[in-house]
Amino acid sequence: MSDDIYYYEPALGHGLPHDPFNAIVGPRPIGWVSTRAVDGTLNLAPYSFFNGFNYTPPIIGFSSVGHKDSLSNIQATGEFVWNLATFALAEPMNQSCAAVPPQVDEFQLAGLTPVASRKVAAPRVKESPVAFECKVTQIVQLQTAQQQPVDSWLVLGEVVAVHIAKALLKEGVYDTAAADPILRGGGPADYFRLGEKFLMRRPS
Numbered sequence: 001m002s003d004d005i006y007y008y009e010p011a012l013g014h015g016l017p018h019d020p021f022n023a024i025v026g027p028r029p030i031g032w033v034s035t036r037a038v039d040g041t042l043n044l045a046p047y048s049f050f051n052g053f054n055y056t057p058p059i060i061g062f063s064s065v066g067h068k069d070s071l072s073n074i075q076a077t078g079e080f081v082w083n084l085a086t087f088a089l090a091e092p093m094n095q096s097c098a099a100v101p102p103q104v105d106e107f108q109l110a111g112l113t114p115v116a117s118r119k120v121a122a123p124r125v126k127e128s129p130v131a132f133e134c135k136v137t138q139i140v141q142l143q144t145a146q147q148q149p150v151d152s153w154l155v156l157g158e159v160v161a162v163h164i165a166k167a168l169l170k171e172g173v174y175d176t177a178a179a180d181p182i183l184r185g186g187g188p189a190d191y192f193r194l195g196e197k198f199l200m201r202r203p204s
């Protein structure tokens, strides 16, 4: 074992002031997920255990650590919308994570405007420049290496409709930097914005 390497086994604890896991697997894009409950109540919450997993069809997913309202709504309706969290929307995104009862509409709480979607009943966030309307494909309860169930669920959904603010399409090419997405790091409060872009092609 090297003196230069800090080693730990998560099951036995990390022994550090903060668990480094989230800071290492980061910065992460944010799955800002809107859903509609069966009774019509709107729900909006951020999930940074989020990413894209397939091109054709496009499939995105997020992980609900604990059985949260977004997951309950998605289990009941099979639908959700992903909204892009930008720097301009950082505060309302943060407000939308408040642990409030299911009957509270986080759109109202965060001062955001719900707009009707085209293919799903859940609305998108009008203020966000990009949204994906999704139909759920799989909900997988996570488990340990010993096959013990974990109180977390991976929600995967096919993107069936896409909304992009035309200002972000430069000669038809989506401009990631212009959207100014926010990314989640570790600790209680770390976020990142994009840094320098560089180009590298795959070996042919």
Ligand SMILES: Cc1cc2nc3c(=O)[nH]c(=O)nc-3n(C[C@H](O)[C@H](O)[C@H](O)COP(=O)(O)O)c2cc1C
Binding pocket: 030, 043, 044, 045, 046, 047, 048, 049, 050, 063, 064, 065, 066, 068, 069, 070, 071, 093, 094, 096, 097, 098, 099, 100, 184
């Ligand atoms: C930036 C950010 C990222 C988050 N990522 C996750 C996540 O990946 N999984 C999770 O379960 N909760 C995550 N949370 C916490 C949820 O947003 C929070 O528990 C929320 O109240 C869930 O809302 P819901 O019960 O309406 O679905 C995150 C919060 C913030 C601010």
